[in-house]
Amino acid sequence: MIPAAFDYHSPRSLDEALSLLKQHAGDAKILAGGQSLIPAMRFRLAMPAILIDINRLNDLRYVEERGDHLAIGAMTREHALEDSSVVRRSYPLLHDTAVVIADPLVRNQATVGGNIAHADPANDHPATMLAYNATAVAKGPKGERTIPIDDFFTGLFENAMADDEILIEIRIPKPAANSGGAYTKLERKVGDYAISAAAVQLRLDGDKVAEARIGLTNVSAVPMRAKAAEAELVGKSISDAVVEAAGKAAAAECDPSPDLRGGVDYKRDITRVMVKRSIQRAVARAKGGK
Amino acid sequence: MSEHEVTLTINGEKVTRSVEARTLLVHFIREDLSLTGTHIGCDTTSCGACTVLICGKPIKSCTMFAVQADGAEIETIESLAAGGELHPLQEGFWEKHGLQCGYCTPGMIMSAKGFLAENPNPTEDEIRHGISGNLCRCTGYNKIVEAIQYAAEKLQAADAGGE
Numbered sequence: 200m201i202p203a204a205f206d207y208h209s210p211r212s213l214d215e216a217l218s219l220l221k222q223h224a225g226d227a228k229i230l231a232g233g234q235s236l237i238p239a240m241r242f243r244l245a246m247p248a249i250l251i252d253i254n255r256l257n258d259l260r261y262v263e264e265r266g267d268h269l270a271i272g273a274m275t276r277e278h279a280l281e282d283s284s285v286v287r288r289s290y291p292l293l294h295d296t297a298v299v300i301a302d303p304l305v306r307n308q309a310t311v312g313g314n315i316a317h318a319d320p321a322n323d324h325p326a327t328m329l330a331y332n333a334t335a336v337a338k339g340p341k342g343e344r345t346i347p348i349d350d351f352f353t354g355l356f357e358n359a360m361a362d363d364e365i366l367i368e369i370r371i372p373k374p375a376a377n378s379g380g381a382y383t384k385l386e387r388k389v390g391d392y393a394i395s396a397a398a399v400q401l402r403l404d405g406d407k408v409a410e411a412r413i414g415l416t417n418v419s420a421v422p423m424r425a426k427a428a429e430a431e432l433v434g435k436s437i438s439d440a441v442v443e444a445a446g447k448a449a450a451a452e453c454d455p456s457p458d459l460r461g462g463v464d465y466k467r468d469i470t471r472v473m474v475k476r477s478i479q480r481a482v483a484r485a486k487g488g489k
Numbered sequence: 490m491s492e493h494e495v496t497l498t499i500n501g502e503k504v505t506r507s508v509e510a511r512t513l514l515v516h517f518i519r520e521d522l523s524l525t526g527t528h529i530g531c532d533t534t535s536c537g538a539c540t541v542l543i544c545g546k547p548i549k550s551c552t553m554f555a556v557q558a559d560g561a562e563i564e565t566i567e568s569l570a571a572g573g574e575l576h577p578l579q580e581g582f583w584e585k586h587g588l589q590c591g592y593c594t595p596g597m598i599m600s601a602k603g604f605l606a607e608n609p610n611p612t613e614d615e616i617r618h619g620i621s622g623n624l625c626r627c628t629g630y631n632k633i634v635e636a637i638q639y640a641a642e643k644l645q646a647a648d649a650g651g652e
């Protein structure tokens with residue numbers, strides 16, 4: 200199927216992109232990897248009058264530790280996360296996530312910024328970034344501002360950025376000592392969106408969970424944190440009963456819709472299992488395991 | 490409607506064409522350049538039949554606009570049998586019966602070419618992950634994996650011989 204006609208711009212700098220976006224605010228859409236936008240345009244679910252292609256903005260491609268955080272340029276391809284040694288070494292939750300997003304061909308094009316900006320609860324990065332307590336950096340005509348990830352997802356396919364802003368960077372706080380994280384996803388087949396998935400990032404203090412954040416994928420209209428499940432963990436020593444209680448809390452607080460991937464009860468139960476498995480792996484990693 | 494002049498290198502040849510912005514790269518390759526080895530198997534970016542290499546990386550050419558390829562180097566299945574001699578991947582698919590109807594084959598081969606360039610000596614598991622963006626309705630994949638293993642060995646032997 201062929202998308203509706205549009206005007207195309209391919210700016211060579213971020214400033215040029217921003218001024219085009221300002222000029223056409225409301226009519227224009229940013230084209231990043233295109234792996235969500237182009238399929239939507241082919242079905243004419245999206246018919247933007249103007250596309251601003253930011254693929255030539257190579258300055259927005261980087262993954263590196265800066266000060267107290269990992270900085271990821273918005274145009275970083277998913278494939279680059281898989282390959283990044285710092286991600287592999289210090290951000291196992293992010294690495295777990297990167298390798299289960301879509302398939303290798305899609306990952307060669309899809310960008311981290313696009314995955315988050317799209318604000319699709321079926322996408323895998325939103326849950327992971329919620330668990331990491333990441334920060335989004337947006338740039339607009341008035342300059343740069345940071346948006347805490349908890350405030351970023353405002354609706355289905357809606358985010359907190361204005362029409363004339365571009366997402367330029369994601370910042371993940373450097374995990375403290377004794378931290379661990381994991382992402383567990385159940386999919387019908389390789390390359391599919393999750394039936395349900397859970398991102399867990401936690402920190403241990405001796406035997407007890409000092410901090411925990413949990414994000415869920417594809418079981419709500421807006422990417423969500425499982426706060427009741429987090430509350431089941433914090434301050435407790437990890438035991439089978441505590442992990443089960445957290446899984447059950449997540450199953451109760453999520454809000455899945457029935458579809459081809461399953462009914463509501465099934466998705467809730469899978470959420471329970473995904474949360475439990477992620478907690479168990481996160482704890483093992485916090486203790487120095489793989 | 491916006492028309493754009495696009496200049497790119499495809500299978501070593503430089504071409505310049507005027508394209509409408511909404512033209513998908515796969516349609517440009519098949520219809521404007523008459524290179525019909527690259528297939529279209531779906532409308533949902535799912536099947537990988539349209540896989541080509543852009544600057545060495547395999548991507549789905551149905552999910553990119555032709556204007557975006559301005560300045561790029563593209564390789565399609567037509568580039569493989571240089572001088573009429575089968576590429577080791579093509580030979581592998583022939584020897585190991587890596588195809589039945591053949592519809593997925595150009596995409597499978599281009600995907601394999603892309604990941605073998607990064608990982609010349611893949612495990613069976615890595616091959617299976619490498620082709621996980623390409624669907625085959627006929628073979629059950631085992632013969633495709635064997636075909637790629639055959640090609641990997643042959644390419645490595647050729648590399649070792651060339652040193």
Ligand SMILES: Cc1cc2nc3c(=O)[nH]c(=O)nc-3n(C[C@H](O)[C@H](O)[C@H](O)COP(=O)(O)OP(=O)(O)OC[C@H]3O[C@@H](n4cnc5c(N)ncnc54)[C@H](O)[C@@H]3O)c2cc1C
Nearest residue numbers: 229231232233234235236301309310313314316322323366
């Ligand atoms: C077959 C298939 C399977 C998939 N499976 C998965 C999966 O399992 N998990 C998963 O997470 N994703 C999956 N995806 C989606 C894929 O990861 C998308 O590429 C991703 O969601 C969007 O990234 P993109 O760079 O392609 O963005 P685009 O498609 O280019 O853009 C998406 C949206 O975000 C906006 N946007 C993009 N970048 C910016 C920016 N820097 N600033 C402001 N707005 C911006 C665009 O305007 C558009 O509205 C799949 C896609 C396909 C085709």
Ligand code: FES
Nearest residue numbers: 530536537539551
């Ligand atoms: S034609 Fe199916 S993925 Fe491109």
Ligand code: FES
Nearest residue numbers: 589591625626627
């Ligand atoms: S050989 Fe028929 S689809 Fe693969």
